[in-house]
Amino acid sequence: MATKSYNHTMARQASYKSPASTPINQWVRDALEHSGMSQSAMARELFARKIISADDRSIVNKMAHGRDISTNEALAIADITGFPILPESHPVVQVPLLSTVSAGALLRDDLSDEALSTISVAELSTGDWIALRVTGDSMDRISPPESIIVINRNDKRLVTNACYVIADHEGNATYKRFRADPMRFEPVSTNPVHEPIFPDHEPVIIGRVKKTMLDM
Structure with missing residues (x-):
C-alpha cells in the first residue's frame, strides 16, 4: 500500500506543470539581472511602494516564472530597475506634476517651484515632458x-485633431483639441456650455498632450 501511495503521489507531481513563462516574465528576470537586485530586495521595494501587499520574495519569483503581472507592477519594476518594459520601448520617465494653470509659468525653463511631485510614465519619446491635473469638464x-494629462513642450506643431495646452485670452493655460479651416481649439465635452476658441492668430502653445492617465 505504501508503494502504491508513493507512486500515486509521484504521478500527480509529474503531471503538474507550472504556468508557462511568458515574455513579460522573461522581462522581469532581465530587469532583475540588469539591476543586480535580488528577488528579496525587489520585494522590499515593491512592498514599500504599496505595489504588493506583503514583503514576500516568492511573489517576485512568481512574477519571473509564469505569474501574470499588472501594469502598475510592471511600471514600478521598470522604475526601480531602470530597465525598459520592452527592449524596443522608451524607458520610464519621471515627469513633474505641476500645480500651475498660468501659461507663462508653464513656459519657464525652471519649473521646480510649480512641481507638486513627479510621476512615472512609460512609453514617452524624447521630449520636454510636464504633467497637469485636469480641472473642469471641457x-x-x-x-x-482629476485625470492627469502628459504634455510634450517640445511638440508645438499643430496637427488637426491633436490636443494641446495653449494660452487663452487671459494668459491662463487651457486644454483643447485643434481644428483647422477655420483655426479653432475645441472642447471635447459632454457639457454643451463650452465653446470653441477662435484665435485671431496662432496662440502661444505650451505643448501637445500625448497621454491621459486616470485612476479608477
Whole structure:
C-alpha cells in the first residue's frame, strides 16, 4: 500500500506543470539581472511602494516564472530597475506634476517651484515632458476631471485633431483639441456650455498632450 501511495503521489507531481513563462516574465528576470537586485530586495521595494501587499520574495519569483503581472507592477519594476518594459520601448520617465494653470509659468525653463511631485510614465519619446491635473469638464470625453494629462513642450506643431495646452485670452493655460479651416481649439465635452476658441492668430502653445492617465 505504501508503494502504491508513493507512486500515486509521484504521478500527480509529474503531471503538474507550472504556468508557462511568458515574455513579460522573461522581462522581469532581465530587469532583475540588469539591476543586480535580488528577488528579496525587489520585494522590499515593491512592498514599500504599496505595489504588493506583503514583503514576500516568492511573489517576485512568481512574477519571473509564469505569474501574470499588472501594469502598475510592471511600471514600478521598470522604475526601480531602470530597465525598459520592452527592449524596443522608451524607458520610464519621471515627469513633474505641476500645480500651475498660468501659461507663462508653464513656459519657464525652471519649473521646480510649480512641481507638486513627479510621476512615472512609460512609453514617452524624447521630449520636454510636464504633467497637469485636469480641472473642469471641457475635455471630459477624453480626459475626465482629476485625470492627469502628459504634455510634450517640445511638440508645438499643430496637427488637426491633436490636443494641446495653449494660452487663452487671459494668459491662463487651457486644454483643447485643434481644428483647422477655420483655426479653432475645441472642447471635447459632454457639457454643451463650452465653446470653441477662435484665435485671431496662432496662440502661444505650451505643448501637445500625448497621454491621459486616470485612476479608477
